[in-house]
Amino acid sequence: MSEQIISRPPLPKKPFNPTPVWLSAWLALMWVIVFDLELSFETLLYGVQDIFEYLSRYSTPNFEDLSRYIELLAQTLATALWGSALAFVVAVVLAPFAARNLTPNPLAYRVARELLNFMRAMPDLLLALIFVAALGLGPLPGALALGVHTAGFLGKFFAESFERVDGGVYEALSATGASRMQVVMYAGWPSIQREALGYVLYIFDRNVRMASVLGLVGAGGIGLALHDTLRMFNYDQSAALIIVILVTILIIDYLSTWLRGKLN
Amino acid sequence: MSSSKLCWPTPNGLPALMPTAVLAVSILLLVISASSVELNLVRLFNAIPRMFDFASNLFVTPDWEYLPTLGANMLQTMEMTFLATSIALVISLPLGVMAAKNASPHPAIFHATRNLLTMMRALPELVWALVFVSAVGLGPLPGIMALSFVTIGFMGKFFAESIEVVDPRQVEGVVAHGASWLQLRTFAHFPQAFPDFVGTVMYILDHNLRAAAILGLVGAGGIGYDLVMAMRMFDYGRLLPIAISIYVVVTLLDRASDKFRRRLI
DSSP states (O other): OHHHHHTSOOOOOOOOOOHHHHHHHHHHHHHHHHHHTTOOHHHHHHHHHHHHHHHHTTSSOOOTTHHHHHHHHHHHHHHHHHHHHHHHHHHHHHHHHHSTTTOSSHHHHHHHHHHHHHHHHSOHHHHHHHHHHHHOSSHHHHHHHHHHHHHHHHHHHHHHHHHHSOHHHHHHHHHTTOOHHHHIIIIIHHHHHHHHHHHHHHHHHHHHHHHHHHGGGTOOSHHHHHHHHHHTTOHHHHHHHHHHHHHHHHHHHHHHHHHHHHHO | OOOOSOOOSSTTSSOOHHHHHHHHHHHHHHHHHTTTTTOOHHHHHHHHHHHHHHHHHHOSOOOGGGHHHHHHHHHHHHHHHHHHHHHHHHHHHHHHHHTSTTTOSOHHHHHHHHHHHHHHHHSOHHHHHHHHHHHHOSSHHHHHHHHHHHHHHHHHHHHHHHHHTSOHHHHHHHHHTTOOHHHHIIIIIHHHHHHHHHHHHHHHHHHHHHHHHHHGGGTOSSTHHHHHHHHHTTOHHHHHHHHHHHHHHHHHHHHHHHHHHHHHO
């Protein structure tokens, strides 16, 4: 009996659990960064009191100029809308080229992908600065900057949706003798229309948020008013502006969530 | 089958109703709002030569002596991104559990957390950065605070959404073994939602890097300050290296996160 027990094959080695290693590496990196940025948590702790004192200055919003704010808000929304529309048009043109299964040739694929990447990588505030330099102040450079930047996102999303469509759908259409353009129009877009609409809503949502701060670089809208009032320590008006922006963004957030829920 | 070339693939041969209606409404809205954005084609065409002018100005000898500072500032931007994302990750995990319908301890907590997360992500980082800079002074600290504050709102929401779509049968299986409340969340909900979590974290990291690159605009640390100064002073010798470095770092992270996500999912 005892011999049998001894000759039993050894248990397999317990698998190595890498979680503690990763966790400590992560914590160490965080510590190094805190040290390198010279962040002091004492300042933060002392600062908390100041923050509350500072925030209390915003407690009496002044809505006297509400009609002007609404006007600026309309301009902000228009900027976001035009930016999204521009992004949509550019993305619709570029996306079929940037999808691996619809592109006419590998070179077009690479060019379209790199173009989308480039547009995505340029921050919209930088683009806004450039367009303001070229066009002068106003909401138009803001709309252009948002359009160029988000076209990169939208084009990438569309292209990825095209790539996820079952290959049989495209094949069925090609088999009837459809041209590449017809395959895109009658098999590509109809297959992804729900997803695409969801992405457009997301981009519009994002553009409204961004449009409300583009004013910082002179690209019009409510951001400019907020910047000015903050610079002049006009807390009551800043509070009113922040509330106006907050309410608008919340309404758009709920609307787009509701619309997306209806789509699915 | 009509022989006409203009035949839509719908039962009645007319354009599909829904897309046409959506398109018509969008175009109507665009036309109405055109005056609001001061759309002016003449101005737009006049700007094209100025754009080329600007582009030709960009190609000057880079300011070589500035490059070490550029590296340091870019490093600071990346450090801010990493730290802000990590802080937001730690705080938004419990918030995400509380904001998920199937994992929340109580419906009241579910609604309260949901609304809190919506409020947190409503305002853009730059507005919070403006507020925090006024409160704690210049430097990377207000930037990190603004970034983590806003991304807690986004991450908490995404986490909650991925917890809500886990398979209830596997949760039931763990319940049947007599798991406690916390064990249920750690061993049933969490492992199923994990791939989604990683995707979310990569997306947020990407988002934070882009945001951190411009936060310097309001004095909240990172490369943004140099970028705006170079732009304002027409210091083209610095502008191009800054723009290129932002492009390179953002693209590298984008590629890396794509690869990582594809390997995991």
